[in-house]
Amino acid sequence: MSDLITALGLALAVEGILFAAFPDGMRRAMYEAAHSPSDQMRIVGIVSAVIGLGVIWLMRQFG
Numbered sequence: 001m002s003d004l005i006t007a008l009g010l011a012l013a014v015e016g017i018l019f020a021a022f023p024d025g026m027r028r029a030m031y032e033a034a035h036s037p038s039d040q041m042r043i044v045g046i047v048s049a050v051i052g053l054g055v056i057w058l059m060r061q062f063g
Contacts, residue, residue, distance in 0.1 A: 019026050
């Protein structure tokens with residue numbers, strides 16, 4: 001459970017840094033995401049989840 005909370009904290013920290021460093025770029029990215037087709041968003045979400053799980057698996061095996 002502590003790994004999950006740590007991961008959520010890291011995600012929030014990275015997102016906060018991106019918004020602080022590149023506010024206009026993040027605004028454009030959010031606009032593009034909001035206007036993307038649902039199918040494209042679903043595919044991006046699935047690919048991101050699979051990559052994330054792969055990174056977790058690799059770190060648990062070799063880290």
